Amino acid sequence: MHAFSAKALRSILVVLAVWILAPQVQATEGLKDINPIIFVHGGSGSGAQFESQAMRFVSNGYPSSFIRVLEYDSSAIGRILPSVLAQLDALIAQVQAETGRPQVDLVGHSLGTVVSQAFLAMPARAANVAHYVNVDGRTANALPGGVPTLALFAGAARAVQGRIVGATNITLPDQEHIEAVTSAGAFVEMFRFFTGEEPRRSTIRPAIFPFRVSGRAVIFPQNVGVGTDALVQVWLINSATGQRLRNSFGLFATPVAELAVDASGGFGPFRAFPGLQYELTIVRPNAPDHRFFFEPFLRSNSLVRLNTSVSGTGIDANIERNDAHVAIAVTRNKEFRGDRSVVEENDVLSINGTNVINEVTARSGFVGAPAAQFLFDAGSDRITNVRSIPPPFGMIGFLSGADLFIPAERRGTVTIRTVPRGDVSATRTLRIPNVPSTQARVTVVLRDFEQRRGFTR
Numbered sequence: 001m002h003a004f005s006a007k008a009l010r011s012i013l014v015v016l017a018v019w020i021l022a023p024q025v026q027a028t029e030g031l032k033d034i035n036p037i038i039f040v041h042g043g044s045g046s047g048a049q050f051e052s053q054a055m056r057f058v059s060n061g062y063p064s065s066f067i068r069v070l071e072y073d074s075s076a077i078g079r080i081l082p083s084v085l086a087q088l089d090a091l092i093a094q095v096q097a098e099t100g101r102p103q104v105d106l107v108g109h110s111l112g113t114v115v116s117q118a119f120l121a122m123p124a125r126a127a128n129v130a131h132y133v134n135v136d137g138r139t140a141n142a143l144p145g146g147v148p149t150l151a152l153f154a155g156a157a158r159a160v161q162g163r164i165v166g167a168t169n170i171t172l173p174d175q176e177h178i179e180a181v182t183s184a185g186a187f188v189e190m191f192r193f194f195t196g197e198e199p200r201r202s203t204i205r206p207a208i209f210p211f212r213v214s215g216r217a218v219i220f221p222q223n224v225g226v227g228t229d230a231l232v233q234v235w236l237i238n239s240a241t242g243q244r245l246r247n248s249f250g251l252f253a254t255p256v257a258e259l260a261v262d263a264s265g266g267f268g269p270f271r272a273f274p275g276l277q278y279e280l281t282i283v284r285p286n287a288p289d290h291r292f293f294f295e296p297f298l299r300s301n302s303l304v305r306l307n308t309s310v311s312g313t314g315i316d317a318n319i320e321r322n323d324a325h326v327a328i329a330v331t332r333n334k335e336f337r338g339d340r341s342v343v344e345e346n347d348v349l350s351i352n353g354t355n356v357i358n359e360v361t362a363r364s365g366f367v368g369a370p371a372a373q374f375l376f377d378a379g380s381d382r383i384t385n386v387r388s389i390p391p392p393f394g395m396i397g398f399l400s401g402a403d404l405f406i407p408a409e410r411r412g413t414v415t416i417r418t419v420p421r422g423d424v425s426a427t428r429t430l431r432i433p434n435v436p437s438t439q440a441r442v443t444v445v446l447r448d449f450e451q452r453r454g455f456t457r
Helices: 006-021 047-059 074-099 111-120 184-195 314-318
Strands: 037-040 067-070 104-109 129-135 149-154 168-172 211-219 231-237 257-260 266-272 277-283 289-294 301-308 328-331 348-351 372-376 399-403 413-419 428-433 440-445
Touching: 037 047, 037 074, 037 111, 047 067, 047 184, 047 301, 067 074, 074 104, 074 111, 104 111, 111 129, 129 184, 149 184, 168 184, 231 266, 257 266, 277 301, 289 301, 301 440, 428 440
Parallel strands: 037 067, 037 104, 104 129, 129 149, 149 168, 211 301, 289 440, 328 440, 372 399
Antiparallel strands: 211 266, 231 257, 231 277, 277 289, 328 372, 348 413, 413 428
């Protein structure tokens, strides 16, 4: 049973009122002969890069069962490509059987376009695909497999844009590489291409009643399950303090759900409430808890991803830990930008009042621009230098960071303020607990879109 604060109940009532006043989306039956969509992610990617698009498609009449993702170990694609293609065969056959549709629409992003074009190169496979969207990846001298193709390119990622001969080629102006697959603009182009119609909205329709949230807890970027000995705990967070809410007697905090993890890393679903903030924590034997903090979920969602690693290995081995400081990874499926001469064209990511986005930590305009910031006290010297990127983060694609001293305090709060580039009015604040870096791993997952009270800005 959730213990609601007065503020939380007011948030629910606001969401309810706005939804009632908002225009209704077109019904599923208004879309004729639509196909299921399968998304194939790129290097160091996952199905989470189609999370917001999936919610947009559902908000415009697609059944949620029509949106699927193919996930694989992108670091080993040269060795496992035949296996990945076989997985795509199996997924398409499964979707065809479950939906009764003879074909699917395929979306590949970045390295996923290499996978997709290899798949389409075989006529028997291409026959199962009605439309193909090639997002900021491989070019071609002809339509892949002869399938009608939309080629989207990130206008900011390359000086010279690519082209697929015979396709509808569209450059998304000033968009970065990951942004080109997660943006509302990309959604509009995909929806129009798949259906021949304009979407009723490029926003995500928020739920007004409790809804279901599920996903996978995985070792990343291999995208393999974290282990069946793991557990995902779901906690309700006091948005004013960042602390876990206590039970109705005020004595101690208890999770609102404890979810088993299957062999693929799958967990859930759990019941979420509109407007409330949740923490999802991976609990594993002989490993520190990995705590994930999200902005409030908007509606049913099966593409939540808890990306972790074996403790003390991979990225985790490069994060200095000390009882005196907090270490935070802040991620989103849209690049951070901090090197534009016009201040309003840069993002702001402020941690307890210190902006960590600048021309050093967030260079833009290339494939591999950072979408994650790793923030901790390098050297444990209690000195902040936000123009110093602790190694190796400045040398790994899509990752960056800063030497930031965040003091650890008992039951303290870390205030995270984000100002999306180009829209100061969409400023928002998230608070999380001030936990020592030796006690838990902490990841903050920000939205890749700006939406408040049901409306995107």
